[in-house]
Amino acid sequence: MAKLPRWADLALVPLISLVLAALVSAIVLVLIGQSPMQALSVMVDGALGSASGWGYTLYYATSFIFTGLGVTIAFHAGLFNIGGEGQAQLGGLGVALACLFLPWPHWTVALVGASLAAALFGAAWAAIPAWLQAKRGSHIVITTIMFNYIAAALLIYILGEILRPVGSMDPASARFPAELGLPHFHEMPILRDFFLKYGPDGAVKLSAQGLPVYSRVPANITFFLSLIAAFGVWVLLWHTRLGYEMRAFGKQEKAARYAGISAFKIIMVAMLLSGALSGLMAINNVMGQAERLLQNSAEGAGFIGIAVALMGRNHPLGVVLAAVLFGFLYQGGAALGLNTSIPIELRTVVQGLVILFTGALDYMVRIMLTWVFSLRQTERAA
Amino acid sequence: MDYATLLQILDSTIRLGTPLLLACLAGLYSERSGIFDIGLEGKMLAAAMASGAVAALTGNVWLGLLAGIAASMIFALIHGLASITFRGNQLISGVALNFVASGITVLIAQSLFGQGGRTPPLEGAARFNPITLPFAEQVQGVPVIGPLYYEVISGHPILAYIAFLAVPVTWWLLYRTRFGLRLRAVGENPAAVDTAGISVTGLRYAAVAITGLLCGIAGAYMATALQAGFGREMTAGRGYIALAALIFAKWRPWQALMATMLFGLFQALALRPDVIEGIAGIKIPSAALDALPYVLTVLALAGFVGKATPPRAGGEPYVKER
DSSP: OOOOOHHIIIIIHHHHHHHHHHHHHHHHHHHTTOOHHHHHHHHHHHHHSSHHHHHHHHHHHHHHHHHHHHHHHHHHTTOOOOTHHHHHHHHHHHHHHHHHHSOOSSHHHHHHHHHHHHHHHHHHHHHHHHHHHHHHOOOHHHHHHHHHHHHHHHHHHIIIIIISOTTOOSSSOOOOOGGGOOOBGGGSTTGGGGGBOBOTTSSBOBOTTSOBOBOOOSOBTHHHHHHHHHHHHHHHHHHSHHHHHHHHHHHOHHHHHHTTOOHHHHHHHHHHHHHHHHHHHHIIIIIIIISSOOTTTTTTHHHHHHHHHHHTTTOHHHHHHHHHHHHHHHHHHHHHHHHSSSOTTHHHHHHHHHHIIIIISHHHHHHHHHHHHHHHHHHHHO | OOHHHHHHHHHHHHHHHHHHHHHHHHHHHHHHTTOOOOOHHHHHHHHHHHHHHHHHHHSOHHHHHHHHHHHHHHHHHHHHIIIIISOOOHHHHHHHHHHHHHHHHHHHHHHHHOSTTOOOOOOGGGSOOOBOOTTTTGGGGSTTHHHIIIIIISSBOHHHHHHHHHHHHHHHHHHHSHHHHHHHHHHHOHHHHHHTTOOHHHHHHHHHHHHHHHHHHHHHHIIIIISSSOOTTTTTTHHHHHHHHHHHTTTOHHHHHHHHHHHHHHHHHHTOHHHHHHHHSSOOOHHHHHHHHHHHHHHHHTTBTBOOOOOTTTTOOOOOOO
16 A cells, blocks of 8 residues: 555544544434534534633543543553543542542642642552553453453442541542632633623623622643643653653564563553553542542543544644544533533544544545545646 | 342342343354454444334334344444454454444434433333243242242243353354354464465454344343333443453353353342342442452453463454465
8 A cells, every 4th residue: 555645644544534423423413313513513602612611621621631641652552551431530539538638738739749649549550450461461451441340349339438428428529628629710810811701781790899700610720731741741752762662662562572672661651651641630620620539530531532542643732632622522512412402422422433433444544545645646647 | 048039149140141141152253253342332232222212113022123133233344344344453443333332322212212312111012021931830839949940040031041042052153163163263363264265354254243143132132121121321331241251251152151140140149238248247348249240350361260362363453465
């Protein structure tokens, strides 16, 4: 097969995959008697049409950046980590334990401490599958799937029997101390001006105390942390010896071993980092938004990380862009559920289709593209 | 624990183990041919929705079963297309199809019935009802064996007996027929099969289609026999438990029967915390029982309970040499 130009491989393949996924979703919508165009406009309006829509879109995107980076780093070492969901839930447990049982003087210190706890717990949950892969050759995909279910069962037990406050019926932890709340976009200087509420006359809405009123959004300071994490992953993968070793191992395991790269070290490091990144998403949803640990706290973000990594072609910049796209899909899907008779599950369908086209049928897309490019070349030659 | 309670638990073991057994055997065909399938869950879910919906619309459970099989086959064929024809990543394809199934079943059920993604409750001829095996009532009075036959072995829907029958059939097909030999060979060394002039692609598509068929029956059992209708996410991870059972059974049919019944027993016990407390003397959280199949599978994979080695060519697309 002829080689595609680099730009086509990097940008066109994911883009066409996305278009195909959208096309199939549109057909599904038509088949169930809905209008795809109306669905799209409701989604765009709900997710991008207002500052508060963006506040939700970026909140979801933050979680997806972390889990997407987690999948990416493992992918580069040739490992497919499906366990992001469980690792994110364990990360949530780490955040909850840190916030509930340690005395923090200020939220900034707590943020550092809780981040460490989240990364540590997420990494710990990835450590066992990693060790089993490195030492005993157990397939990482299967073990990480199993660990997702074990994590779910563990959290049901911990939340129901241990962390649940006395007298509460909810299977959830107690609320974290209020002073540990992370600043949201509508609470940050400068940024908050985007979230001002306006009255019907176009003037800024004022509270009874004469202070401006802001729309409350869940997007918080963690968003900036996720961008720093993306930059860090880029530096690690392409500008350090360890990153080089990881990529070499992922490309050609035998050659890497022959070059003296330790398989055990690479598998462990890649999976621990992957688990730590997935765990870190808990800062966003558990500490930043819910402010207590709920059951199923990750809400599937661990799995969306797979779609985000594939769509973003396993590059941190691509991951950030794809995460915003999926944030749009998530918030837009929620708007669909609220404002139309289209069930919110449409976003699961789109998510599945994106994974299918970018991850499993990419060869088909490449064949199509190569064909188009070769046509163009023969035209030129003629 | 008295004898009656034991019988009750064994009865629910078979009831809950049947869909696991069907899905596990389904996965066995695909994986033995070298196509990993973590999409058992999605295929079951699609089949459950299709069979529940068609049974509700027509009132005929057999049409429902056919629709379920058809839905599952479509998913199986897409998986085949992605992993055999387009040499895609089989694991990613399976994950993707699980998501598609999870969403699309709710979308379709909601647009057909408008009941929050459920199908209307099924009754009468729209369900597979328990059948009483011959002489079950006559021998009920015989001590020990009589109640065992009446309570545990008799009184399941026809699909459960099909599932149990599928075990020896699978064994025979796999180890005593030419097709079975080739199927096992294509999962271990496709190049050798190709050299012998047999189509790798054809064999693998056949295996994937059988996987679709059996997952279809499993899904139909969920919606029309175990429960009276489809509900969102009703398979609740059973496809993954079946996958776990398949690994635990090391990809062999009789062991698959035992593994799925063991995992069915865990599910049955999780429903009866009083019984476990009676036996163990301490309160064991039901979450621990839920996690047990997965923990056991990890131990099996790690080689602590006998080494589980997958078919050698599993997960690798076959590229013909030119």
